[in-house]
Amino acid sequence: MIKIAVDAMGGDFLCDTTVKGSMQAIQEFKDIEITLYGDEEKIKPLLTNSERIKVVHTPKYVDMGEHDPVSYIRHNPDASLCMALKAGREKEVDAVVSAGPTQCVIVGAHLIVRKLKQMRRVALCPIIPSVDGRGRLMLDVGANIELRPEHILDLAVFATTVSHEILGVDKPKVGLLNIGTEKGKGRQVDQETYDLLEQSSEISFYGNVETKEILTSECDIFITDGFTGNMVMKTMEGTAKAMGKMLEEEIKSSFGGILGYLFMKKNLKRFKKRMDASEIGGAMIVGIPVPVIKAHGSSDAYAFKNAIRQARSMVEKDLINKVVSALPKKENA
């Protein structure tokens, strides 16, 4: 049995979606057990099927607007997120899933589960959509404002293992996000990272990739520092959302549009689905010894179920051990 801890109170909808998503996951995967951390009084009425699901009660949970993650995590060991992560550290569970505030999940993973001693940084790695429908990995998207080339190499090795084991890519290509494709482009750190990745035998380096190619590139992994990655990911998110809104406005603006909509309703639904994060699961916290998945804050039950599926998959494939043996040996581990 694969044991998964769920922060039942994380996310915009609290236990409404996490409990339903957990029950869906239990239905779909016969080899998992779930522990829900959260307010028993609120969870129990929603839990219509408690087969292989248990509840550990705690009334406290992180507010989605929490501004001081470090202080919060340090002073609230009894918050649902912290208890779920502690169960991960203590090996009571094999993986942890939370839709709580991103920085709190990252800081919590770092302070409570603690970093893999073989890795120098913890990073946030979502699976992003692409035109060909195959998910790509992007990291770091927000755990580290700045990263040195050797940190980026560690992350590339981690992502290569994830891409191979979880997404089934034979020899994942790693692209360095940059302002031009030629070698020598970008900041000092990008140039040094290029050199290091090019020399590495642990990954298959593709070279620089411009962000205008991010949805169409043949690369499997996009790598950069957490500041840049965060800016790029949120630009994709905002552009997709704004374009969806504009399309809707234009369609609704005339009778022809509404009529046309009736004919191509299914087509537009498929279009929407192709850019939809809920199909994919959540973002991985990379660099810690336990799989931790950060589901989108606005996840519905289906998206949350997919995040649990992703956690299960990482455990099933023994991902962490595979990453550890793939990482370059450090002189000072």
Next chain:
Amino acid sequence: MIKIAVDAMGGDFLCDTTVKGSMQAIQEFKDIEITLYGDEEKIKPLLTNSERIKVVHTPKYVDMGEHDPVSYIRHNPDASLCMALKAGREKEVDAVVSAGPTQCVIVGAHLIVRKLKQMRRVALCPIIPSVDGRGRLMLDVGANIELRPEHILDLAVFATTVSHEILGVDKPKVGLLNIGTEKGKGRQVDQETYDLLEQSSEISFYGNVETKEILTSECDIFITDGFTGNMVMKTMEGTAKAMGKMLEEEIKSSFGGILGYLFMKKNLKRFKKRMDASEIGGAMIVGIPVPVIKAHGSSDAYAFKNAIRQARSMVEKDLINKVVSALPKKENA
């Protein structure tokens, strides 16, 4: 008369679009004169109306794939781009328009026209689309890999004048692109820039803006360093293009889709137009004493005409002098 120099050989289509765009501009604006720099033999057959248009012949022009802009600009004063820019420096014309390779236009503006002595950096500033249809300014998107806070303040002052004079915004709001909205977010340079912009009396500072809000924000100007701005702009471009492609694929994938398309053809055309850069014109080279507009490399005649309109508008509004008087006084100018 407003005199505009056009690099007739810049862009993916060489003089095919620049000559047609110039003739359209001449038709639309009775107060402009255009000088086309380029290959007379290729230009003349396209120039069916040479009223207020003259040609200065030079057979040489920059290749769109030019990899070493600095060396190229230094060693090819007779290239069409360089001659157009030189006419700007010598005050033979009031503004310059080119669809040539971005870095060559920036480097050329810097080396040939030369920086305004009141500004510390040259920057690239496109007008980007938004959900409400009103264009926003974003800078720097690629002239400087790194910028110090005082450089960013100069750029914000320049953009404020452009937004007010050219886009007609009463009191343009300047947003700093960052990974979170609260003060204190981002890299050291972002935090220092925040403090400086907040204290400035020359601009109206809005605070930090996340890139997911870039198409919907109430800000009029988005400011950041050239590395980040380039990554963000190209992400918008790539996401919009990929989504357009996916929408087309989905519509074409079934009979219902094609039928629906016939009903909402006009709606989809308007949708496309809302994200279309050719409606807007080109990107400004900020920080030099002559308006220089970099049109998109793939500009058609209509887009190129709009770039000329923008150049005309900057001259008509006496933009450069207004910027100079708005800039903070420097101790060492």
